[in-house]
Amino acid sequence: MKRYAGYSDAELHAHARRLAALQDPAMMGLYLHPGGTYRVRAHTRLIASTLAQLGPDADRLLITTPPQVGKSVLVSELLPVWWLARRPMDRIAIASYAGSLATKKARAVRRLIADHGEQFGLQPQRGEQTAYDWSLTTGGGVRAVGVGGGLTGHPITGIGIVDDPHKDRREADSALMRENVWDWWSSVFLSRLRPGVPVVLCMTRWHPDDLAGRVLAHEGTTETGGRWRVVHLPALATQEDDPLSRGPGEPLTHPALDDRDQDALLAHWSDKRRTSTPRDWGALYQGDPQPPEGALLSHADMPYCPTPPAPVRKAVAVDPSGGGRDTAGVIAGYLGTDQRLYLTHDRTRRMPSDQWARTACTLASETDATLIVVEKNYGGDMVTLAIRTAWDALQREGAIPADALPPYVQPVTARAGKLLRAEPVAQQWREDRVRLASHLPELVSEWVSWQPGSDSPGRIDASVYLAYGLLRAPSTGDAISSPAGVSLSQAGQVRGGLGAISLGRGGYGR
DSSP states (O other): OGGGTTOOHHHHHHHHHHHHHTSOHHHHHHHHSTTTTSOOOHHHHHHHHHHTTOBTTBOEEEEEOOSSSSHHIIIIIIHHHHHHHHOTTOEEEEEESSHHHHHHHHHHHHHHHHHHGGGGTOOBOOSSOBTTEEEBTTSOEEEEEETTOOOTTOOBOSEEEEEOOOOSHHHHHOHHHHHHHHHHIIIIIGGGBOTTOOEEEEEOOOOTTSHHHHHHHHHOBGGGTSSBEEEEOOSBOOSTTOTTOOOTTOBOOOTTSOTTOHHHHHHHHHHHHHTSOHHHIIIIITSOOOOOTTOSOOGGGSOBOSSOOOEEEEEEEEEOSOTTOOEEEEEEEEEETTSOEEEEEEOOEEOOHHHHHHHHHHHHHHHTOSEEEEEOTTTTTHHHHHHHHHHHHHHHHTSSOTTOOOOEEEEEEEOSOHHHHHHHHHHHHHTTOEEESSOOHHHHHHHHHOOTTSOOOHHHHHHHHHHHHHOOOSSSOOOEEOTTSOEEOTTSOOOSSSOOEEEOOOBSOO
């Protein structure tokens, strides 16, 4: 304590605040914006702590979040100030899709340093300097550049920041524009980095082959032995190992909302989902862009019916986790009085066998379904046993009424590839034999984006099994034939030369 002898309480407090500000960029934000004008939320705290770990051994960081959650302020304004306060001789580059936007960020950094930099020994160099290229008296500084702009003669010795390299969907959908961004990244931006200099790529996702998708395809993630550490924060959590420890479906925090007000957070993101196309919701808000071309269906093929007819028979269909996948598809729907299939619920998520069985049984109880159709390729007769066991356990626990009759369990075997199974059902969508009775954006996103040869999403498989279990011809009850030779019958029996799906012997229920 002798070091601080003679300091007043006010001086000690100011010194403690400066030390705290050097912990990470979010703490710097609290220091630079006193009075509560800058708010640290759970997601910004996580991003800031990850930024503080950047260095030669952690030199690539990708941050993907929905728009307007404070990532640009944290990464493109507070990070440079925090970095220069610790390394005042470093040169930083800030890039964005437009030079004017990058310059705006560089100007904000310079203004913060002009107002508060003296506390950290930082002072802007006087003389002929521009908002997009300025220096400190210590030798460090910032250079702003638009994607496509030059950096010749401007080595990056501290940190390189690329914040939103794609302007909008139109540019991201253009193969030429994506290639231009990649060429600039490879030939201009990376070429100006000194050895060991870290890079932060911060963006909202637009396309599978956008800059984030391209760098991950080339260098991989640290989780798979690659180079890039990824902080991916979807608006609604989609997996058990969420970086914020959210459960599936729980909302992302927001700078304008209290972290504890889960209802307000969920309402905010639910509103974004309702007012966005499924493709935009998946890409911008969930960070899961999918290609629009070559899909089984288009958005126009999947109409939403706000006033569906009464049900004739209700069912739940399950594509269990298995075969190397850990996402179980669980979809509910019913056959209406107009002989159309209406999809009502989507409980698909990552879960082991005991969980998907309980989820299916709970959903069947909620919807009063009399049938559970479950694919048994990887579980055999055990899938039926799993559902029976789950139903009994839920009744003992009181989650399902003790006098509720269990649904009939119909196991199915998928004997052909997904394309041959899904094409006949896609045809029924196009012929207006299948409709949505609820907003199910993730289900729509999978149907309009899946391409043959890619991973097999559980929502498509589950909805296919539901169609095979319930759908029938509108007037005669005869089998619905498909060009591929697969058919659907009144009982769900699949006939035809290809035998895409066969129904096994079921039981246990009404």
